[in-house]
Amino acid sequence: MPQSQCKHQKLVLLPPQAAKLRCTRCHLTIEETELANNCCPECLAAHSIRHRDFERLEPEADRVRYSCEDCGAVISVLNSKDIFSG
Numbered sequence: 001m002p003q004s005q006c007k008h009q010k011l012v013l014l015p016p017q018a019a020k021l022r023c024t025r026c027h028l029t030i031e032e033t034e035l036a037n038n039c040c041p042e043c044l045a046a047h048s049i050r051h052r053d054f055e056r057l058e059p060e061a062d063r064v065r066y067s068c069e070d071c072g073a074v075i076s077v078l079n080s081k082d083i084f085s086g
């Protein structure tokens, strides 16, 4: 059964992605939940610097993600009320 036949009609809404943090020094991007030491692991490993200055990257708030129950494809669409009216 070719996958291209799927029309993605059984879509399930996926939970929003977690916020990420970007180190302002080395620009490493890390998930907030992974930042156990509260300092950048890359700066610590490479320069032995405990760097704690991060820029917060919000997940794509203008997009919502759906997963197709039939084929498992993840579809990202603009979060617009025009798409799913009613």
Ligand SMILES: [Zn+2]
Binding pocket: 006, 007, 008, 009, 068, 069, 070, 071, 072, 073
């Ligand atoms: Zn599908």
Ligand SMILES: [Zn+2]
Binding pocket: 023, 024, 025, 026, 027, 028, 040, 041, 042, 043, 044, 051
């Ligand atoms: Zn860093």
